[in-house]
Amino acid sequence: MTQSAISAEDLCKRYGKKIALADFRVDIPRGTVTAILGPNGAGKSTFMRMITGMVRPDRGTVTVFGRKPSWKTNASIAYLPDRARWFGGHTVRQAVEWGAKLLPGFQTDRAWELIDMLGLGADQEVAGMSKGQEARLMLAVCLARDVPLLVLDEPFSGIDMLSREKIVAALIDSFSERSQTVLISTHEIAETESLFDYAVFFAEGRNALSGDVEELRARRGSVQDIYRQLYG
């Protein structure tokens, strides 16, 4: 039996009257690149925030490699938050130093390789960067960590096509070198479908469908087709 990297049992979370997660259950296998899919407000970001211990469930349990999420488990997780910005006073060099000093598993040489590959320079100031450049810097900080779990919440949101292509290339490069478990939440399915081994489709806080991408394709068509069937 495949061991779970992340396991959720009857997760519930409300924000006032809005239900973010409703009896959500899932088992995400170790070593897979998993797509976290669904329309806006389906509960994807809440689930990812629960994995990092930022949000606590009202009910139910979630475990990351068998442990309850907390600041301690974050030593094993590289997390790219959604709608995040990088620290405005930093240069790229200072961002790398920040990662090296504060993030366990951060590999400085790997960070510089990624920064070079993503077309950024050491002395570039974050304050003067485009959204795409800033997104590439944040992704480089995450991918430079040699940790068992990588959680990327909408890494392509609001980013131009060229930056997206560079990011996808960096992801493919990174995944081929390491045996990490990776979760990516995205709406850019066409550009990223080839990355995924496993997919979880969220609908109104529930697990509408999940499984091995090859098996899903054999049964129901491409990931894009399944997305249309579920939410169209």
Next chain:
Amino acid sequence: MNIGTFAHLFKHEFRMDIRRMYARTWFWAYAAVILAVLLVALGVWGGRSGFNPQYLIYFMYAFPFFMIGVGHRALNREWSDQTYGWWLTLPYSRFRLLLAKFAASLVQGMILGVIAFGVLLVLVLYTSLLHGKGLGEVADFVQIELQYMLVTAAAVPFMTALGMAAAIIWRSKAKGLLPLIWIVFGTLGNIFNWINLYTRPEKSESTVLLFQHGIPPEVWAVLAGMWLLAGGLFAVAVYICKKHLIV
């Protein structure tokens, strides 16, 4: 606590606002213009009794309130700059993350306080040299500054913790408690003034000294109490950040 990572967290927090301040050329322009105007005005009118630079020390009453802003800003900027996702998922306890912010804010405040006291002392020295009142006046002013420093040292940790607690409560399920906190703060805020009224003789000559007949023992008790309260408020901020934050 791992001192190494705490030192890095502290350095990161300390530099964030310092960088912003350096970058604000208008801030330095204002400071230079105000200082130039003061030097000219003191040069011309500094000898007159109604135009004594010692009175500028009353500005220090605003300093602890300024520290509420510093503490509040240290927390709030994570949301206004959209960096809270990075900050809250660092693999360090909320206690350590908040302590780094608290310590950095205190040190920033202390540096600004020392600069402000230093500038005032220079202005008093400048006036004394120009208008020939002698260095005795400067020595008196040092005594005044020490009293104000004591009150500032008592109030600053409490005000910084209050600013931080207010910022974190605003982002939590306990948001409704915030008006109550400000009401309690407003009621207790004049505690030093009350002590001084109690200890000051009814007919006294006009002076900027806070305590004319030495520092009353109650002040030391209040100082210790304020630091305890600061610790309590900090503990509240940590607890809310840990258990009740809404993100």
